[in-house]
Amino acid sequence: MSRTYLDFNATAPLLPEARAAMLAAMELCGNPSSVHAEGRAAKAAVERARAQVAAGVGCKPQEVVFTGGATEAALVLAAGAVVEPTAHDALWAHHASEGRIYAMGLANSETGVIADAPGEKPCELLLLDVTQSVGRIPFAFGWSGADLAILSAHKLGGPKGVGALIVREGVDIAPLLKGGGQEMGRRSGTENVIGIAGFGAAVEAAMRRLETGAWQPVAAARDKLEAMVADAAPEAIFVGQEARRLPNTSCFAAPGWKGETQVMSMDLAGFAISAGSACSSGKVKESRVLRAMGYDEATARSAIRVSLGPDTTEDDIARFAEAWAAQYKRYKARVA
Structure with a gap:
């Protein structure tokens, strides 16, 4: 893979x-x-x-x-x-x-x-x-x-x-x-x-x-990713979407679907992402940062971070969004 x-x-x-x-x-x-x-x-x-x-x-x-x-x-x-x-x-x-x-x-x-x-x-x-x-x-x-x-x-x-x-x-x-x-x-x-x-x-x-402007296309790719995720999960919460952000960072939550479960599912699908800071990975706990920002426990536990680089391609984004949507559909079916 x-x-x-x-x-x-x-x-x-x-x-x-x-x-x-x-x-x-x-x-x-x-x-x-x-x-x-x-x-x-x-x-x-x-x-x-x-x-x-x-x-x-x-x-x-x-x-x-x-x-x-x-x-x-x-x-x-x-x-x-x-x-x-x-x-x-x-x-x-x-x-x-x-x-x-x-x-x-x-x-x-x-x-x-x-x-x-x-x-x-x-x-x-x-x-x-x-x-x-x-x-x-x-x-x-x-x-x-x-x-x-x-x-x-x-x-x-x-x-x-x-x-x-x-x-x-x-x-x-x-x-x-x-x-x-x-x-x-x-x-x-x-x-x-x-x-x-x-x-x-x-x-x-x-x-x-x-x-040389290498991060400008990254910001466009990040926005495209978020649009595709929103199409697949209209209830998804995008953290800081209206604020000034780094051009490469997307933090979003599908309430109820634990962040660490998403990370493992996407890893098996061939994508490396995080749930919170890398220094806290592997710890089953809510995001202290999101709680400090005023988000509730369900959102803080369900957030993942996707962070791109100048070498990330549109195909990478499209394949990730497709894989994430498929896993989310399976999750929704299990909890229905």
Whole structure:
């Protein structure tokens, strides 16, 4: 059976540019902290990637701190923060009634809904989770009003296990990891040179895709998908359809038909989709995000997320909609 991947918000396929950069970095044997030629070569690869990430995120290179991923970058909230209720679990895990930092997602991973940054900061510092945003919608840290931002390489076509914390120049934070003082003392531990090289190349390639309009046809395909689903299930609920959304994300519910059951049914039919955030997959529970948005329990338990990429074809969309409609018809017959 051929497979169709429609789960880009969980992880995007590795971009060729990222793969090539990683293969080149594998030839570098030096430690980036070493002063000899081999060490300097590894350090140069890290700094090249830092410049690439900075250019893509719209910040200064010295504001980029490489981490093991967005979840590790979110450890900047470890002392407690006021977190937006619809934020990703990596942020929500640090929620407290008060804190120095207000944390929120710029674009929600489950619904694709794009949020507006608060006009006035509720706390001293503002942190934006831009994990789903960079490379898909225009964003620049410099004009965002944020003091901190987090992102992850694998969401935009880079390798898994590497990300970044962006710290506005002049903002003082406690080290994420203490030790040898790498990453300007903010995240100790020998840098993941291979992953970082892939991260930088992926950001650069993703920004080229954005600038050349690669996501505009994706938005049209997403809308076509939702129209076909609505034809098959007029009672379907589309989350955030009237709001600003990421161009690739559709979250919808057929009340009563559990999301995890839909995911398994579609997997057997050859389609990879999600029910909620990938970090919560496999857990039989309602979506915290949808409940925070005001949806009832039945809707929150029945929602699925279909997230497309620039390589998703109209045929992929049509076949998915046909397969989903067939499975939904079977479900309706069983419960009739």
